[in-house]
Amino acid sequence: xxxxxxxxxxxxxxxxxxxxxxxxxxxxxxxxxxxxxxxxxxxxxxxxxxxxxxxxx
Amino acid sequence: xxxxxxxxxxxxxxxxxxxxxxxxxxxxxxxxxxxxxxxxxxxxxxxxxxxxxxxxxxxxxxxxxxxxxxxxxxxxxxxxxxxxxxxxxxxxxxxxxxxxxxxxxxxxxxxxxxxxxxxxxxxxxxxxxxxxxxxxxxxxxxxxxxxxxxxxxxxxxxxxxxxxxxxxxxxxxxxxxxxxxxxxxxxxxxxxxxxxxxxxxxxxxxxxxxxxxxxxxxxxxxxxxxxxxxxxxxxxxxxxxxxxxxxxxxx
Numbered sequence: 001x002x003x004x005x006x007x008x009x010x011x012x013x014x015x016x017x018x019x020x021x022x023x024x025x026x027x028x029x030x031x032x033x034x035x036x037x038x039x040x041x042x043x044x045x046x047x048x049x050x051x052x053x054x055x056x057x
Numbered sequence: 058x059x060x061x062x063x064x065x066x067x068x069x070x071x072x073x074x075x076x077x078x079x080x081x082x083x084x085x086x087x088x089x090x091x092x093x094x095x096x097x098x099x100x101x102x103x104x105x106x107x108x109x110x111x112x113x114x115x116x117x118x119x120x121x122x123x124x125x126x127x128x129x130x131x132x133x134x135x136x137x138x139x140x141x142x143x144x145x146x147x148x149x150x151x152x153x154x155x156x157x158x159x160x161x162x163x164x165x166x167x168x169x170x171x172x173x174x175x176x177x178x179x180x181x182x183x184x185x186x187x188x189x190x191x192x193x194x195x196x197x198x199x200x201x202x203x204x205x206x207x208x209x210x211x212x213x214x215x216x217x218x219x220x221x222x223x224x225x226x227x228x229x230x231x232x233x234x235x236x237x238x239x240x241x242x243x244x245x246x247x248x249x250x251x252x253x254x255x256x257x258x259x260x261x262x263x264x265x266x267x268x269x270x271x272x273x274x275x276x277x278x279x280x281x282x283x284x285x286x287x288x289x290x291x292x293x294x295x296x297x298x299x300x301x302x303x304x305x306x307x308x
Contacts, residue, residue: 002109009104013115018180022119022173026126029165030278036161037285044292048301 074151074291075300081284088284092277099270107263119177120264124251125272127170129279130198131233133163137205138230141223151287153219154294156226157209158287162279164202171195182246190239191247194232201229215294 003009012019045051103121110117137159144152174192175185186192205222212218235242240249252258258265295301 002105002107012118013109015114015116015118015180018116018176019118022122022176025172026122026169029169033162033165033282037282037289040289041285041292044289048292048296050292050301 072149072151074154074295075298077151078288078291081288085281085284085288088277088281092274092281095270095274095277099267099274102263102270103267107267108261110264113181116177116180117264119173121267121271123170123173123177124268125275126166126173127195128272129275130163130167130170130195131236133159133166133279134198134201134226134233135230137163138226141226144219145223145227150219150294151291153223154287154290155283156223157219158283158290159279160202160206160209161286162282164199164206166275166279167195167199167202171199187246189245189247190243191236191245194236194239197232198229198236201225201232205229 010016010020099121103118107118109115137156140152140156140159143149144156171192174195178187179185205225208225209218209222212221239245240247251260252265252268260268292301
C-alpha cells in the first residue's frame, strides 16, 4: 500500500495538479463521448422511425 | 456439393449494414463491461500496487493514461485508414461507416495523450509543451482526425464524403510511423519507448501490469464506442431502406 491516508492519496506526493488534472480531464472527456453517443443514437432512432422504448445500448 | 463444407460460413454476410447492426448491438455490452472491469483493475494496480518511482515520485502515475491513450491514438488511426482503404477498393458501405465511426474516439485519445503529456512534461521537463518531433507529429495526428471529420461533415452526399475522407485518412497514415519512430530518428526531449516488441521493458513489473491493463481497457472501450457509433451511422444512412422501414430492427 502506497498511501498512509486519504489526504496522502489526494496529495499525490505534491503532484496532485498534474496527476488528478490528467485523470479528471480524461474521465470527463470519456463521459462526454458516452453522452454524445447516447444522444446520437436516440436521434438516429427517432429519425429512422423506430420507437425508443426499452432501449438497450 | 462436397466442396461446400469448407468455408461454408459466409463471412461477407456481416459486411452488410443490415446483418452487422444486430451483431454489433450484441457485442457492445461485452466490450463495455470488459472495459469497465479492466479499467478498475488497472487503476487499482496503478495507484495501490505499483510503487512510487524513485526519480519522478508520484507524477509518473500519469503513465497509466498517457501511454495507453497514445497507443490508441495511433492504432485507431491505422484501423480507420484500413477501413477507409477497404471501402475505397471494394466500395463497401459498412467499411466507410466503420472509418467514420472510429474518428471521434481516435481524436479523443489523441487529445488525451497530448493533454496528459503536457501535464507530465511540466513537472518532469519544466515545460508544458515543446516543438519536438514526437509532440509535433502527435499534434498533427489530432489535426488529421479533425480534418477527416470536418471534410466528411462538409460534403452532403454520403458516398462522396466517404471517398474524400478515405483519401485523407490514407494519405495521413504516413504520419503514424513518423510518430512511432520520432524518438529514434530525431533527438527529442520525449524519451524513447519504455515498452517495445523487441526488448525487455525498462520498468517495474507492477507498473507495466497497470499500464497494460489500462491499455486493454482503452481497447475495449474504443471497440464498444465505435460499434455504438456505427450503429447510429447505419440508422442515419440506411433510413428509408426496406429492412429498416419494415420494422426489422429492435431498438
